[in-house]
Amino acid sequence: MIALLRREMLLAARHPADTLAAVLFFLLVTALFPFGVGPAPDTLARLAPGALIAAALLAALLPLDRLFGAEAEDGSLDQLLLSGLSGAQIAGAKAVAHWLTTGGPLLLAAPVAGAMLNLPVEAWPVAMLALGLATLFLSLLGTAGAALTLGARRGGVLLPLLVLPLAIPAVIFGAAAIEAAAGAGTPRPFLLLLGALVAAALPLAPLAAGAALRAD
Amino acid sequence: MLEASDVAVLRGERVIFSGLRLTVSPGEAVVLTGANGAGKSTLLRVLAGLVGLAEGRVLWNGEDALADRAAHAARLRYLAHADALKPGLSVAENLQFWARQWGGDIPAALEAVGLAPLAELPARMLSAGQKRRLALARLALAPCPIWLLDEPSVGLDAASIARLGALLRRHRAAGGLVVAATHVPLPLDGAREHRLDGLPAGVPA
Numbered sequence: 001m002i003a004l005l006r007r008e009m010l011l012a013a014r015h016p017a018d019t020l021a022a023v024l025f026f027l028l029v030t031a032l033f034p035f036g037v038g039p040a041p042d043t044l045a046r047l048a049p050g051a052l053i054a055a056a057l058l059a060a061l062l063p064l065d066r067l068f069g070a071e072a073e074d075g076s077l078d079q080l081l082l083s084g085l086s087g088a089q090i091a092g093a094k095a096v097a098h099w100l101t102t103g104g105p106l107l108l109a110a111p112v113a114g115a116m117l118n119l120p121v122e123a124w125p126v127a128m129l130a131l132g133l134a135t136l137f138l139s140l141l142g143t144a145g146a147a148l149t150l151g152a153r154r155g156g157v158l159l160p161l162l163v164l165p166l167a168i169p170a171v172i173f174g175a176a177a178i179e180a181a182a183g184a185g186t187p188r189p190f191l192l193l194l195g196a197l198v199a200a201a202l203p204l205a206p207l208a209a210g211a212a213l214r215a216d
Numbered sequence: 217m218l219e220a221s222d223v224a225v226l227r228g229e230r231v232i233f234s235g236l237r238l239t240v241s242p243g244e245a246v247v248l249t250g251a252n253g254a255g256k257s258t259l260l261r262v263l264a265g266l267v268g269l270a271e272g273r274v275l276w277n278g279e280d281a282l283a284d285r286a287a288h289a290a291r292l293r294y295l296a297h298a299d300a301l302k303p304g305l306s307v308a309e310n311l312q313f314w315a316r317q318w319g320g321d322i323p324a325a326l327e328a329v330g331l332a333p334l335a336e337l338p339a340r341m342l343s344a345g346q347k348r349r350l351a352l353a354r355l356a357l358a359p360c361p362i363w364l365l366d367e368p369s370v371g372l373d374a375a376s377i378a379r380l381g382a383l384l385r386r387h388r389a390a391g392g393l394v395v396a397a398t399h400v401p402l403p404l405d406g407a408r409e410h411r412l413d414g415l416p417a418g419v420p421a
Contacts, residue, residue, distance in 0.1 A: 003316035003317055004313065006316075007313040010312075015304055074299070075299065076300040078264075078300070079354075082265075082266070082293075082294055086286060214285075
């Protein structure tokens with residue numbers, strides 16, 4: 001499984017455009033808000049938590065439909081299924097690799113996006129933590145979604161329709177955590193709830209994805 | 217010993233084949249022939265455990281091979297139509313994951329298919345025949361009892377076919393068995409031919 005993760009990271013390093021595209025997409029979506037709602041700092045700060053989480057989840061969705069699609073097209077998926085790894089192990093490695101190549105870099109871009117939305121500096125650490133957990137949740141859900149829609153016609157369209165509704169709890173708790181950190185509240189309970197979502201998805205999503213991969 | 221007993225495979229409503237029986241002993245080679253669409257590739261995927269069976273069983277030494285898929289996968293190499301290469305990785309890097317998974321020496325495997333001088337080249341620079349040779353290099357990595365080969369010689373030049381012949385001889389001499397689907401003669405001595413005739417008689421389509 002570690003070997004597969006190393007292969008994924010090597011592939012990502014050879015194709016940095018995918019990661020860069022997700023980061024730029026994230027920054028551009030957050031940059032649209034000041035244009036849409038006007039540059040008033042107070043309004044932007046009110047919008048910032050929700051806008052950050054929503055933009056990050058959309059950006060993380062971008063590379064998902066190629067997650068298994070590219071492997072299936074060049075015959076690698078059959079070979080991976082025969083490599084001695086179980087379907088769940090393959091999916092687990094894929095989910096972690098997806099997070100490392102999109103969710104992680106998005107965290108690094110979060111302060112820039114936060115500044116554009118006038119998010120108070122003291123809320124940045126919590127914002128990065130909330131974004132990290134929310135994108136990890138999306139990577140796990142998305143891997144299951146990508147495995148399920150593999151081979152479906154228009155799978156690329158189906159995937160967000162399948163995954164985004166399930167990601168709503170992550171948006172609610174993530175935005176609430178950032179809002180609490182920016183205001184007077186305590187973000188801890190919301191972060192714990194986000195953590196609980198990730199903890200539940202961590203074993204379940206790879207198992208579901210693995211079963212979907214095996215089912216041809 | 218690899219055995220398919222009364223295997224039937226459906227694709228949608230269509231019967232690809234049914235009542236298929238095939239036995240391959242260690243050291244033996246079976247060449248699957250038949251018209252396009254007769255089910256040669258599907259049979260290889262059945263033996264690899266990649267396709268679900270409608271009826272029948274695949275046996276390894278008398279026991280159900282697909283009961284433990286990971287164990288079955290560990291004893292076979294499947295060379296598919298697609299070469300399963302990553303164009304962005306170098307020739308040697310393409311083998312790295314498999315060498316970690318199965319063991320085996322990458323330079324020796326590349327030497328066996330005549331790609332050693334190109335080890336550092338990105339796989340996207342390879343010609344079709346060279347890509348096929350890189351896919352074959354996976355077979356040369358570590359010994360394994362079952363080889364399932366789908367048109368292994370497609371795109372290969374004469375020298376590469378000779379190298380494939382050497383690989384196959386070494387594999388069979390070590391007690392390995394080969395099932396290969398092909399339209400052209402393969403460098404296999406004393407191979408048994410198994411002809412797939414498309415739809416068997418008496419089966420409603």
